[in-house]
Amino acid sequence: MTNFVAALAVVLRKELVDGFRDRRSLISVLAPLALLPLLFYVAMDQASESVERARQIKIPVVGMEHARELIGWLDQQAGIEIQQGPDQPREAVRNGDVDFALVIPEDFAERFAGSKTAEVEIIVEGMDRSLDRSVSRVRDLIRGYGRGIADQRLIVRGISPEVARPVRVETLELATQQQRTARLIGFMPLLLVMGIFVGGLQVAIDSTAGERERGSLEPLLVIPAPRLSIIGGKWLAATAFSLASALLTAAMVGIGLEFSPLQRLGLRIELDGGVMALAVAVILPLAFSVTALQMVVATMARSYKEAQSYVSFLMLLPMLPLILTMDSEIEDAIWRLMVPVLGQQQLIQDAMGGEGVALVDFAVTALSTAAFAGVCLWLTSHLFRRERIVFGR
């Protein structure tokens, strides 16, 4: 037993030193991480800009004199400012002089007075998605105005407005502020899982397929140390890098959120340190099984390059369910807790939703993840016994 632990510690130390000296690989992991807060800021800034633009809207109006009442009403609405529109609205919009224009035709007043449907036009380029919010706000306002007028006309004629509105849709928003927040940063598990995968990959490949390719595996296996302790040392080294990478990712996301213009988005995200820490803590055990899986796959590969492509491909497997469920809430299920990645995703969602994480759930996930890692390590040590694997035939 002491022999086992001693050999494991020696291998762990060597692989850590070796991994740290592999500058090129370290930089390839660290550089994208350093850019994370910047990406974050840009994404949030754009989102908040379009929200803000929708909130403070200037409406260039052509033919204002034809609908003084409507324009007057619009002008009173919060965040709306009426402007004199350009003489040639179509050209002006096309040239980008104005974002969009509201055009009121000459016959508006006449049709309006005659209780006929009076038309207004919103001229918009249609390509600039960031205007969608503004335009739909204006559209909603004018519709609302129209509905008010319609109700008045019906009441004057002795008809209840309800007759003209057979169905009414009410949207009840049930999500709490924190759940909405959770959804907004629903990509956080994805980033953390990526951090875990990317961090340990280099050591996992270098210490298996790489070790064989450079011809150092045979001398290593001649050492009378238990195979499992050698593999265990390699695995723990890869896991250490994986964990470090995940923690760095979390820190970078934290920095990104801290400096992002979230308040402007109307989201009061209290970056509760406790919740964040819980979310990170919940996902970290995943590193142990991810590196074990990377090692068994890299060991099976015939060459270093082959190992690299297999292990990179491996990253897509857990990404798929994460991306598919990123926007929506997933239902709690025991089977999900038992599947690595999916289990952690559910726990993170619980943590970020402010509901807390049940200790039992955490235990189930951690145990199944540990079992998965154990199977992978056992498989790897088994593979290291195969002549075909050791000598790369």
Add this chain to the structure above:
Amino acid sequence: MIEVRGLRKCFGDVIAVDDVSFEARNGEVTALLGENGAGKTTTLRSIYGLIQPDAGEVRVDGVDGIAQPQSARRGLGVLSEARGLYPRLTAREHMRYFAHLQGLGRSETETRCEDLVELLGMGDFADRRAAGLSHGENTKVALARALLHDPANILLDEPTTGLDVMSTRAVRELIVQLRERGKCVVFSSHVMQEVAAVSDRIVVVSAGRVIASGTPAELRRSTGLDDLEDVFVALTGHSGARG
């Protein structure tokens, strides 16, 4: 002391080693002589337990190498066919790594490292990273790595392949020194002169079989030839190999 009896190993339909038997004694140098692909490497790998033979027996100082490969390896120092180094570790770090893996203590490791650096003439490059080492320097580090724990039995798979004259000489001197210290040395080679220069016993292997064995004198007598290279050619059945 290494005993090999009736060793047999097939890879698919190919019989790599067929009924190989020999004995390598302490204080003697035993050479496995044969062409490339004769089965030397497979034989050696069976002794240090990375290949599971289909039949036969391996004993290292009396320990069953097939049933208890782990214990048998304790008494072995091996320069395997693959002798790659870690490019980002220095020569000395390689020695420390393997010494610690062999269970040597800290101070013991340092003295052994110093001894080997001196013995193999590694002073110039002991603290350089392996990425910049020459082929000869690389082989010396691999040799040092195999000898750190001062094993009683030493297996060297083609130790001089690809080395220049000076390095080849250093390896030969090392082999002789090991013999003088009472070690059991087994090395494989396809170079006749080298085998003739240092071996006490020669096991000639061809196509997986032992076709002759004995001291150089015995081999000369049995074939009636004076030159060992002629002996080798005669034994392996090739004719006219030496113009």
